[in-house]
Amino acid sequence: MSLLNCFIAEDRALVAVDTCMAPIVSGNAADLARRAHGSKILTLPHANVVLAARGEMNFFNWLASDLNRAMLDGYDAMAERMQSLLEKNLEAFMEVVAIPHGVASFPGAEILMVGWSRATNRMQAAVWKCDPGEKAFRVARVVPWMASPNPGYAELPSPPSSAERMTAIARDQVDLLRSLPVAVAVGGRLLLAELTRDSISIQSIADLEVHP
Numbered sequence: 001m002s003l004l005n006c007f008i009a010e011d012r013a014l015v016a017v018d019t020c021m022a023p024i025v026s027g028n029a030a031d032l033a034r035r036a037h038g039s040k041i042l043t044l045p046h047a048n049v050v051l052a053a054r055g056e057m058n059f060f061n062w063l064a065s066d067l068n069r070a071m072l073d074g075y076d077a078m079a080e081r082m083q084s085l086l087e088k089n090l091e092a093f094m095e096v097v098a099i100p101h102g103v104a105s106f107p108g109a110e111i112l113m114v115g116w117s118r119a120t121n122r123m124q125a126a127v128w129k130c131d132p133g134e135k136a137f138r139v140a141r142v143v144p145w146m147a148s149p150n151p152g153y154a155e156l157p158s159p160p161s162s163a164e165r166m167t168a169i170a171r172d173q174v175d176l177l178r179s180l181p182v183a184v185a186v187g188g189r190l191l192l193a194e195l196t197r198d199s200i201s202i203q204s205i206a207d208l209e210v211h212p
Contacts (some may be wrong), residue, residue: 004016004052004054004127005144006145007144007159007166012194013194014162014166016166016189016191017053018188019037020185021037021038021057023059024125037188040057041193045076046073047073047074047075048074049113057107058097059089063089066089074118075114075115075124082128083139086137090106094106105133108131110127111137113197127142127148145160147173152176157169166192171206188208189204189208190205191203191204
């Protein structure tokens with residue numbers, strides 16, 4: 001599991017992810033030490049929608065491809081279709097990818113979708129989550145922000161409404177996850193996507209392996 005953060009305002013949204021990844025069967029530190037990198041954030045420019053994920057990335061890529069093939073125009077239509085696509089892809093992923101690799105239960109994932117809602121005339125975001133070993137996703141609306149995992153804050157800090165705030169939270173998350181007894185793929189660079197009604201921009205805003 002890595003990190004996945006989001007901030008939603010009426011007319012803009014921010015999404016932050018790290019880049020460190022590992023294979024589905026990477027249970028040893030050697031795989032993680034290679035610091036393989038990949039994109040945990042993808043765009044559907046025709047709909048001005050961003051998808052981002054934490055957890056099982058092979059599944060995320062399957063899902064994003066399927067959502068694009070559905071040829072839906074806009075956040076509202078995609079959000080409505082998402083649950084059925086999750087169910088279909090989860091079953092196929094377990095049968096074709098996970099079980100043949102000796103992974104008997106789903107490793108877990110959080111899937112975030114962000115975009116402009118024509119129905120509500122503002123930015124919206126929703127996150128679908130399936131914990132390790134579970135067989136179904138549950139959905140929650142992001143209002144007004146999320147940080148996954150919670151870096152252990154006793155009280156929620158100010159909303160991550162800037163690149164600086166996103167970076168500070170991400171560094172706390174990396175420290176937390178690397179303190180766990182089980183090695184996880186987290187770190188690398190911090191990518192930040194900014195969305196408005198008609199635009200998406202993505203930039204690398206921090207090297208999470210270097211502390212200032």
